[in-house]
Amino acid sequence: METAGLTYVFPDGNGIKNITFQVKRGEIYALYGGHHAGKSVLLQAIIGAIRPQSGTFKLFGNIDDQQERRRIGFVPQKPVTISSLSPANMLRYFSSAFGTTESHIQDILHLNLKEKTAVRRLPLSTQRLVNLAVALLGNPDFIIWDDPFSGMDKGECEHLISVLAYLHEMNHTTLLISGQDYSQLSRLASKYGVMADGKLICELTAGELNECCQRCIKIRTPQLERAITILSQQFPDFEVLSHDTIRVFNYNEQSGEINALLVCSGIEVSEIWLAGMEPTDYLLKMTGGAKNDPDYAK
Amino acid sequence: MIQTMQSELFRIRKSRLFFGCLVLAAFFVFALALTFYHNSVNGMLSAISLVPFTEFLFSDYSLVFPLTLFFCLYFTEDFHTGSYSMVLSKGANRAQVFFGKLLAAWISVFFFLLVCFGVAYLSILMMGTARHDIEYSLPAMGTFLLIQCLCFFGYTAVLNLISYLLRHRIIVTIVAFFVLGVLYLYLTKISAALDMDYSLYKYWIVGLSHSLRINTIAEDFMPILITLAVYLFLPTVVSFSLFQKLDLRSLERR
Secondary structure (H helix, E strand, C coil): CEEEEEEEECCCCCEEEEEEEECCCCCEEEEECCCCCCHHHHHHHHHCCCCCCEEEEEECCECCHHHHHHHEEEECCCCCCCCCCCHHHHHHHHHHHHCCCCCCCHHHHCCCCCCCCCHHHCCHHHHHHHHHHHHCCCCCCEEEECCCCCCCCHHHHHHHHHHHHHHHHHCCCEEEEEECCHHHHCCCCCEEEEEECCEEEEEEEHHHHHHHHCCEEEEECCCHHHHHHHHHHHCCCEEEEECCEEEECCCHHHHHHHHHHHHHCCCCCCEEEEECCCHHHHHHHHHHCCCCCCCCCC | CHHHHHHHHHHHHCCHHHHHHHHHHHHHHHHHHHHHHHHHHHCCCCEEEHHHHHHHCCCCCCCHHHHHHHHHHHHHHHHHHCHHHHHHHCCCCHHHHHHHHHHHHHHHHHHHHHHHHHHHHHHHHHHHCCCCEEECCHHHHHHHHHHHHHHHHHHHHHHHHHHHHHCCHHHHHHHHHHHHHHHHHHHHHHHHHHCCCCCCCCCCCCCCCCCCCHHHCCCCHHHHHHHHHHHHHHHHHHHHHHHHHCCCCCCCCC
16 A cells, blocks of 8 residues: 555644555554544545545555455444444444455454344444454455554453454455554554654654664764774674764673773763663654654664 | 445344334324324214325324434434444445435335334224225325325435534434424414415425325426425435535544
8 A cells, every 4th residue: 555645634733744655565564653643534544534635545556546445444443333233233234335245254353243232332342353353354455453452451452463463474464553552563563654743754664663772872982993993892783873973782781891991992982871762762752752853762 | 335225224124223213103103093083083074084194194293203313313323433434445435325325214214104104004994994984095195195205205315414414413313303393383383374385395394294285286296396306306416415525534522
């Protein structure tokens, strides 16, 4: 899926502004952001519940997205329930609306389709699973799920994660999920899109995010080449960031020793500090203080 | 569109509210039949005529109230629950969803009216056949009932339009009943007091107009036809164009 300049701004100024991103086949893409970041609006624009004011998007490489929508499954943030329909009847209602046969995914979801109680009277986690079962009708290649973990306890989250991981591994389903809980998203996501104020601030792979957050010792020195020679003998795990900055990994407890070594070797150390942070804090910093300095953690 | 219609019919078939409203309307209609029979007996009439009885069936809100309640909740439920997003995500376009839903509503209105007419005529026949002669004119009654059915279809389209305009179920329900009340006063009390005569308006709301009489259908055929056409097509076209642009996300509590 590919969007280009997708925009939908509400009269109060909220919404999404010029969103361009791509979800590749087989990826698990997580849209991360706080409340009113625009995650849900973006997903609703993709599935067609709102018409974007500008911008285009392609599904499965096809500009005629209507044609390809059959290959999508969407699970909304607030579970959909239809009057007093039971889970089985709700599946029947949607399979009739979609013109698809009912899938047999309920075994994986542990759904009891003999349940006569109306879906709206069932626990939130079951309502979500029923909605997922609806989304899985017709065996879609691409699942879009808006904030799957909100309001769920740890056990329920584990179950959802295992289901999504199963779908990804066994069915090779591409997933686009949104949320604001990094600890849950990180269990699945292979790529993150960080959103704030209706804009996509940046995109990071899981590896890039870890790299950005990796704790290290940063050293600023005008004598970079000499510092490299000395460090490579005792602290070889380092990386040159710029003409005067190096970061050293895996020796966070030995910052004093590194400083003493450099100073004793006659190298001027302008600055030395412990950098990096937890990914959660890093993402929070980005979404909360994106306008100030998204590069703060580095 | 057929798929949406089928699924909506399934949904209506499984709706307790629909059957609750149907039972309520059937009860009202039975009460109407009882009243008509009582009036006929008090009037010392030797025969019970089904022609005035057919007109009498639409003399108050008996059929309109339960239908209004059901459709206000039915048309707004998708906004309330956000189910449009799930349907649209699977490739159905808005036209299919709109017309599928409206057609299902019209079919259910037809079923609703059939049941109510059945209860009404069965009741009056069971009460009357034992001691009275029954007079009837099938073509006249059939034409009148057909016109009333079309009026109900138009009324359903108006409720659909109100639902798409306001979207919140409580607001829609209040507005629909308020409009009914105002129209009742306008078409009966106020128009009588002011001696108003608007030929195109007086037929337009189901079950309210005392001007729509079986014996005057032939002479008023053109205004009735124009009114019905406007009543059916105008709200349908307006609500369809509105639906095309509507934000179909689930309504959030703010």
